[in-house]
Amino acid sequence: MSEKLDRRKKYTRMVLRDSLIELLSDKPITAVTVKEICELADINRSTFYTHYSDQYDLLKKIEDEIIEDMNEYLSNYSFTKEDEALLMTQKLVEYIKDKKLMFETLLNEKGDSTFEKRVMEVAHRFVMKNTMATSNIDEHLSGYLSTYIISGAIHLIKEWISKGMKESPKEIAELINHFSNRGLSYLQG
Template identity: 40%
Template sequence: MEKQKKKKVDRRVQYTKMVLRQSFIDLLEKYPISKITIKSICEKADINRTTFYAHYADQYDLLNQIKQELIDDVHVYLANFTFHDNKSESVQLLNKIFEYIKENSKICSVLLNDTTDAAFYEQIMAIVQNLCMEQLTKKAFNQNTVDYIISFAATGSIGLIRKWLDTGMKEPTYTMAEIILKLTNQGLTAFV
């Protein structure tokens, strides 16, 4: 009963956050984050600078919130799916992810190119892990080695996605899902 009352978000707040976020992303496409000032974000968004500070500590805080929203968004997007170790299911699921990335390619490009924040990176990796490496953790590998393999596969997948985004998301001979699954699953067999 207590948490039932979800505070309705003020329309103004919604608008302010939306427009600040959008300005910021637009700027991020043109300039490195180090050159983007709070002032410039606010001017582009036509929002008072004082208002910015009411919502965010600084640019990086704004960036983090954008990241978090994306993570949540992806989780919602995938929530409907049930997981099986059936291979075609994995492919289907990964395809769904690439569909999502394609739809949100603009923001994904920006966010994946900034990997200074380890937390975001690891959350993305966690998603990949859950999708592609179920069988990995089940088998009785040496845990130490497993961690390294997971790092490799997860980071590699992100690199793959970045390349895909940078080159205009052209579908290669194999689908992205196929490539990822083949590379990860096959890589594992080296350690069985």
């Protein structure tokens, strides 16, 4: 009996999550109501409130789930050298491609900027920590450099998503890696 309830609970949360993501593709979270989410999910409001306090709570739970999933996914890989950092970046981009609709919605201009910051923290933890550990850059400056590189990479990924993800994750990872390591000199040769 409890297995049936667990499946029903998972289904309800999935439908509510998918409904919110669909609504967020058209408008910001501030314009989304619980009533709209419930109508789209075909679930009554009391059921919604059994799981979430409001639309912001639902969004936070979705973001928490993605960040936790990203951490678990990237923890499966251990890369310590520069060429291995490229593979880590590729794994991160592959993850984003696998969850295209979710990232497309949560990283768009209507999305919550805190999610982008949280993605940047994950990227920093997995991609930049190894690069910075092997560099000779002053610790104070390394924070600025990593922020510059990661924010540029996130915006490059947002651009890639908005243009339909035509390049492979490997190609995007190589671009990020080249821009990060060689900057504008990449364009000159």
